[in-house]
Amino acid sequence: MRTVTIADVARHAGVAVSTVSYVLSGKRAISATTRQRVLDSVRVLGYHPNAGARALASKRANVIALVLPLRAGMNLPVLMQFATSVVATARQYDHDVLLMTADEGPDGIRRVAASAMVDGLLLMDVEVRDTRVPLLRDLAEPSVLIGFPADAEGLTCVDLDFNQAGALCAAHLAGRGHREIALLGAPEVVYERGTGFAERTRAGFLAEATGRGLHAVAVPCEETYDEVASAVKLLFDAHPGLTGLVVHNEAAVGHVLGALRALGRAVPEDVSVVAICPDDIAERARLTSVLIPAEELGREAVRLLMAKLDGLPAGSILLEPRLTIRESTR
Amino acid sequence: MRTVTIADVARHAGVAVSTVSYVLSGKRAISATTRQRVLDSVRVLGYHPNAGARALASKRANVIALVLPLRAGMNLPVLMQFATSVVATARQYDHDVLLMTADEGPDGIRRVAASAMVDGLLLMDVEVRDTRVPLLRDLAEPSVLIGFPADAEGLTCVDLDFNQAGALCAAHLAGRGHREIALLGAPEVVYERGTGFAERTRAGFLAEATGRGLHAVAVPCEETYDEVASAVKLLFDAHPGLTGLVVHNEAAVGHVLGALRALGRAVPEDVSVVAICPDDIAERARLTSVLIPAEELGREAVRLLMAKLDGLPAGSILLEPRLTIRESTR
DNA sequence: GTCAGGTGTCGAAGCGCTTCGAAATCATTT
DNA sequence: AAATGATTTCGAAGCGCTTCGACACCTGAC
Structure with missing residues (x-):
């Protein structure tokens, strides 16, 4: 069962490879009839674009890195909600999430960024004097931090206000x-x-x-x-x-x-x-x-990162706090 | 700042591109002197192989998918230890981890597998009658489950004995x-x-x-x-x-x-x-x-998956339980 | 009837890497 | 000195995709 390539789809639909590509990406207008024919072939053949080839040709991996502090002492429910929200939101933007732990340190970040494995980075729980911050600052890949380091100049951060x-x-x-x-x-x-x-x-x-x-x-x-x-x-x-x-x-x-x-x-x-x-x-x-609005934090962080990936400027944002009234105040 | 490619390294070291590749992969013998020269160039230029290109040419992404049940009700510490252990162990085998949540369901699995984004899958908390199990069974990519589904025939599972x-x-x-x-x-x-x-x-x-x-x-x-x-x-x-x-x-x-x-x-x-x-x-x-030996579970699961990736047969394994004596028995 | 300007489609050139076969080099053997 | 076999290195052909420029065709204006 050889895997189906874009060439197979093109042959099946009777069009050029580039046409299939344009149908799929929408980057050029394709007539409705051709378009439909291609889409049908895609479905019939069960075509899924090869991620590596796509990344190579387009210089976009459609993957973001999520760097979590997977060490003891974290508030786990917050972490989980955050991670879940990041994965779900990333999927909405057609991206996947590469999971990294903080203990690979700056080298890990450099590695995944330089290998073009990810298009951007999301770092949770950045410390005040984090060794990774200077690195992030002059990395070509955009990044978003959860929390504010000592000097947030030139960085995009998200946090509760x-x-x-x-x-x-x-x-x-x-x-x-x-x-x-x-x-x-x-x-x-x-x-x-x-x-x-x-x-x-x-x-x-x-x-x-x-x-x-x-x-x-x-x-x-x-x-x-x-x-x-x-x-x-x-x-x-x-x-x-x-x-x-x-x-x-x-x-x-x-x-x-x-x-x-x-x-x-x-x-x-x-x-x-x-x-x-x-x-x-x-x-x-x-x-x-x-x-601590973990879910919203994740959502907003991804949103900002996607904006930066599109070349849009993205400043830091502060989330509005909300009070939940329970039994300890009267 | 153009990114450094293998061709740059080859030029800098005065050898052919393929020689650099062989030095890096170790798949063919290269003389010690050439080898050292290449390695030096790699370091001097700060070369990191492009993951997409590598995946495309070698048909190996060096990434595994970790499918986690990121829903409420899970025992979070166990989940965390497991995830941490998976990431760390995968890194030892020079692999990265793509994080997925179970709620993308079978389609998500089909997607990442078909797109050659990952070489294998690790699924935690598979249910007894899981809709993903039949899919895994006839997927080309190998997978390892944590826990045993109703019918574990033909699957590789890891669990406590x-x-x-x-x-x-x-x-x-x-x-x-x-x-x-x-x-x-x-x-x-x-x-x-x-x-x-x-x-x-x-x-x-x-x-x-x-x-x-x-x-x-x-x-x-x-x-x-x-x-x-x-x-x-x-x-x-x-x-x-x-x-x-x-x-x-x-x-x-x-x-x-x-x-x-x-x-x-x-x-x-x-x-x-x-x-x-x-x-x-x-x-x-x-x-x-x-x-529940979460850390060991993660380690063994990755180990088994890596074995399968190397084409080795890998049966299910049961981890030996260990008793911790505290204050509730005498 | 011709020409400018759209549309829609195609072909081909890479993207950066791996891998195969073959060439080049060197050390042995006859 | 030639032949043999190892050892080391090279060149080139892809891998599957995107994207650019160009071509073919159609429309409407003159």
Whole structure:
């Protein structure tokens, strides 16, 4: 059973090879009758274009690379939703997805790009000082990052709009009548590193709260139970009237609840808690939250990459946060 | 910055294109000096073979497809470990991985296979009556399945040896002096469907227990708390002397522990529990268990696929189960 | 009736690589 | 010194597709 080539289709339809190609790509006008005849032959013979030959001739592989941080410690549901969404969206644009793990590092990226195996790259979870970022910057192949590295200049990134997310949380608490609120953020070092998302959340939170005339503070928050508990205690000691808490630290969120319980403050009766974290965590603890929109992230990332592949300019985009109200705020 | 081709390398090294090719593929002997000269040129010019051209000429894409059931309800850690292991192992064999989701169905498989995009396929979580199985059977491209479909004839499958796993659990309990033990298995329907793994576990369990002169029973087990609780209650009513329990039902294992607590039977003081389930579940509940060896599964699956790609015959294989002793048995 | 300008189709030239057969080179043997 | 056989290298023919320029034909304008 030799595989069917475009020449077989051309012969069967009684046209030239190039005509078949044009029918299939639509890059030149072909009369309706010829067109139909070719399409029939394609179906009858069960023709599928050879990907390698097509890539060679057209310099387009119709494949994008998805570089995932397949290491422990990732939030798996988020990762999965993201990957699923990327594959599905890519298929809509008639592209396939090559899966790579981050541990091949820059070399892996260079390899697949230079071999023309993929037309573009999607990188998830880029670190602030990622060794791959400079590489991406002067790679011929376009790329899109999920999250923002320290210097996003010249790169296309997609992420949740953390500034707005912080503001949204503050606004939610304000709307419920809270007058004194606080943000428990990322660990100290994350701010020191100048990681964008942590700071932006804080800025958005403080600006919104202040704008609405609330009393608001923002403090960093470590991730062990003891540190979280003491941070929470200090916070309430300093601000006894505190009734609203925003937690932007997925590792600490469970501990915060434990600490509140230990302090005898009931949620949501005494204090309302809003989290900014993956949906599964919030769902499990029944927390009002702003979720990480993994599916939308994947969709938008692919959309941007496809635009770049078409030579269109593509700036970074921020996704609008949405609040899901559960049982931890009143 | 034109991309470097094999012709550039040949020119730079002062040899024929074919010589470069042979140096790189090792398919013909090349003298050490020429060889070194070519290799140097490759490095100096930063040459990476064009994947499409290579695939076209050699009829080998050096890519395998990984078809994952990216739907809700999967055990994510297992899936991740598996995917990671597949990618890493494939790289060792100089192959890349094309990620596909099961929801493209048979057409997706036909498409990537016919387009010569991939040389072989790896399918995870094949269902008992999977519409893709007949297709795989008469596909030119080799494939390996994780898990066994109803009729595995003519297919290459990899799975945990559930028969031995059942036996191992029985042996463990026997070794600890338990004389009367039971297996809580999959829901009734799973057995009715004739799903291999459930039955094999039961057979192995019963054979081993009987062989060692124990009193053993095996009952199906649904997955809601109420059904689990009543099944557990019935079991202990019928066999008051029961002190060992094997649970082969990852959805029910939590409920079983709850039901035992409700019955006032302490684990492991009154009854020892062994689970056959993914490691994260067992770990969380501190259960002695036989885990699903995701990483090994991925590695072996790739190994088998590579063997088939080399034209070697490859039968199905069963991985030997291993018991991790935790705090639920004594 | 002729010519400009469309349409629709064809032929051929690659794209960058692998692989086959043959040529060239060298070391042995007679 | 010639012949033999290994060893090493070369040249050229594809692999299946896209794409460019050109050709053939048809239309309508003059």
